[in-house]
Amino acid sequence: MLFGYSFGDLGSILVMQGFAGLILFSVFVLMALGLAIIFGQMGVINMAHGEFMILGAYMTFLSSHLFQTYLPSFFGIYFFVAMIVAFLVSGAAGLATEWLLIRHLYRRPLDTLLATWGLSLIMQQAFRTIFGAREVGVELPSWMMGSLNVSSSIEVQINGLFVMALTLMITGAVALLMFKSRWGLQVRAVVNNRVMSGAVGIDTRRIDRLTFGLGCGIAGVAGSAFTMIGSTSPSAGQLYIVDTFLVVVFGGAQSLLGTIASALAISQSQSTLEFFTSGSNAKVTTLLIVIGLLMLRPQGLFVLKVRK
Amino acid sequence: MFNVRGLNVAYGQSQVLHGIDMSVAQGEIVAVVGRNGMGKSTLMKSLIGVLPSRSGEISVQGTDVAGLPSHSRVKHGLAYVPQGRQIFGTMTVKENIQTGLVVTGKTEIPDEIYSLFPILAEFEKRRGGNLSGGQQQQLAIARALASDPKILLLDEPTEGIQPSIIKDIAVVLKEIRQLRNLTIVVCEQVLSFVLDVADRILVMENGRIVHSDRRDQVDEAAIAGYLAV
Numbered sequence: 001m002l003f004g005y006s007f008g009d010l011g012s013i014l015v016m017q018g019f020a021g022l023i024l025f026s027v028f029v030l031m032a033l034g035l036a037i038i039f040g041q042m043g044v045i046n047m048a049h050g051e052f053m054i055l056g057a058y059m060t061f062l063s064s065h066l067f068q069t070y071l072p073s074f075f076g077i078y079f080f081v082a083m084i085v086a087f088l089v090s091g092a093a094g095l096a097t098e099w100l101l102i103r104h105l106y107r108r109p110l111d112t113l114l115a116t117w118g119l120s121l122i123m124q125q126a127f128r129t130i131f132g133a134r135e136v137g138v139e140l141p142s143w144m145m146g147s148l149n150v151s152s153s154i155e156v157q158i159n160g161l162f163v164m165a166l167t168l169m170i171t172g173a174v175a176l177l178m179f180k181s182r183w184g185l186q187v188r189a190v191v192n193n194r195v196m197s198g199a200v201g202i203d204t205r206r207i208d209r210l211t212f213g214l215g216c217g218i219a220g221v222a223g224s225a226f227t228m229i230g231s232t233s234p235s236a237g238q239l240y241i242v243d244t245f246l247v248v249v250f251g252g253a254q255s256l257l258g259t260i261a262s263a264l265a266i267s268q269s270q271s272t273l274e275f276f277t278s279g280s281n282a283k284v285t286t287l288l289i290v291i292g293l294l295m296l297r298p299q300g301l302f303v304l305k306v307r308k
Numbered sequence: 309m310f311n312v313r314g315l316n317v318a319y320g321q322s323q324v325l326h327g328i329d330m331s332v333a334q335g336e337i338v339a340v341v342g343r344n345g346m347g348k349s350t351l352m353k354s355l356i357g358v359l360p361s362r363s364g365e366i367s368v369q370g371t372d373v374a375g376l377p378s379h380s381r382v383k384h385g386l387a388y389v390p391q392g393r394q395i396f397g398t399m400t401v402k403e404n405i406q407t408g409l410v411v412t413g414k415t416e417i418p419d420e421i422y423s424l425f426p427i428l429a430e431f432e433k434r435r436g437g438n439l440s441g442g443q444q445q446q447l448a449i450a451r452a453l454a455s456d457p458k459i460l461l462l463d464e465p466t467e468g469i470q471p472s473i474i475k476d477i478a479v480v481l482k483e484i485r486q487l488r489n490l491t492i493v494v495c496e497q498v499l500s501f502v503l504d505v506a507d508r509i510l511v512m513e514n515g516r517i518v519h520s521d522r523r524d525q526v527d528e529a530a531i532a533g534y535l536a537v
Contacts, residue, residue, distance in 0.1 A: 182410065182415070185399075185403055185406055185407060186407070186410060188396070188398070188399055188403070189396050189399065189403075189407045192397060192399060193394055193396060195358050196358075196390065196394045196396070197396075197407065198358065198378040198379050199356050199358050199378045199379075199382070199388045199390065200387075200388075200407050200408050200410070200451055200452070200455065201379050201382030201383065201407075201408065201410050201411035201455045202379055202407060202410055203377075203379045204379070205377075
């Protein structure tokens with residue numbers, strides 16, 4: 001007996017909380033991927049990243065609405081369309097942001113922090129004006145609802161499994177893009193040495209714009225996934241941006257693997273601790289552990305070692 | 309073929325290059341020599357465009373590239389091997405060379421490059437940052453050649469490299485010139501290397517070109533005098 005639970009119960013609790021943590025992990029990973037590639041490539045910390053996620057969530061909400069009203073027979077597949085719409089709209093908004101705002105501030109990294117924070121406020125108000133201040137939720141198609149009973153005391157939700165599969169796919173696609181494509185080659189060169197990349201013939205401005213767009217697009221997909229675990233409201237993105245920063249810093253800003261590992265560690269400890277203590281206690285404990293570890297390893301979990 | 313007219317470069321208020329004029333023929337190797345702080349690296353940086361020039365003209369086969377960002381200059385046929393090599397440390401040797409291929413639109417590394425630098429073919433999958441200094445220098449030259457340049461700019465290619473490799477580099481530079489009729493501008497402090505590769509030698513002092521000599525008529529003592537501290 002521990003905390004008044006039997007060991008059998010404890011096992012089930014750990015598995016189910018662990019699974020709930022995995023859904024949170026999925027959202028973290030998708031958010032952090034975008035944030036990390038943008039930060040790694042351009043040194044820009046995108047404070048509006050949470051709002052790009054929420055933009056994706058609203059797009060998912062809109063798609064579900066449109067399908068329900070006009071194409072009810074295709075409602076079962078709306079989520080796939082919604083993801084693509086979320087990616088495209090958030091990505092396009094990202095491209096526009098880069099063109100209108102970020103590219104004028106490249107030599108002033110601290111100003112980008114302030115500018116993107118301002119942008120996040122503008123976007124929140126825009127959401128409030130367009131979609132209303134009330135929280136909205138999406139309706140899931142019937143095949144995504146319900147759960148699988150693994151044992152009598154353990155059940156896992158189907159939509160959670162779906163979100164995780166989605167995250168794995170997107171992470172895999174980003175890794176492929178990074179390490180196998182011509183775009184990825186150029187991004188990694190710019191991350192290594194921006195000035196020299198220009199001098200070997202890489203159009204660094206163009207790569208910046210594409211990277212910012214892609215990062216925001218992935219945030220949009222994260223928004224689609226987010227609609228399954230939380231309800232969408234204009235300021236919901238703010239709750240996630242801090243945690244996402246934590247994931248990026250903890251993982252080591254330039255390592256894909258580090259980002260994934262730290263997202264897993266943070267979401268799991270958060271979710272498990274939340275069950276045994278309270279939500280805020282879980283946050284405090286996670287934060288303390290992360291701060292402690294960062295004092296020991298300031299460069300993050302994973303760093304590439306090369307001769308300087 | 310490669311002409312520079314009245315090039316002025318300044319860091320803020322302090323002017324470093326005062327109206328540099330220079331004209332290089334196709335297939336010619338020109339060495340710019342001078343002591344530390346005379347503006348050699350600044351000249352190279354402003355030619356490739358990582359440093360903006362205040363005024364003046366830089367033309368490649370008649371096209372003025374002085375106002376263009378560096379990646380467009382590469383497209384127009386300039387390539388740059390910087391001081392300290394500056395290869396992409398966390399990327400493999402092959403990927404480093406591929407970054408030079410971006411402007412050409414190709415993805416396969418031409419055999420010619422690996423036959424010039426066989427060691428790079430052998431270490432294709434190693435990270436650039438884990439190569440020795442001499443190997444990194446070869447990689448930096450290979451990366452520059454990958455963009456299929458008309459003019460190669462080299463900034464102190466012998467810095468921190470053992471004498472036997474310096475000889476190899478001289479051989480390779482002359483070989484490339486033969487192979488592609490490439491124009492080469494190299495700035496240097498090691499006189500023996502300069503005398504080995506150059507067709508013409510320019511001496512820089514305080515941001516001006518103060519002396520120019522053909523290799524066959526060069527007065528070694530005079531040039532050594534300019535280099536002495």
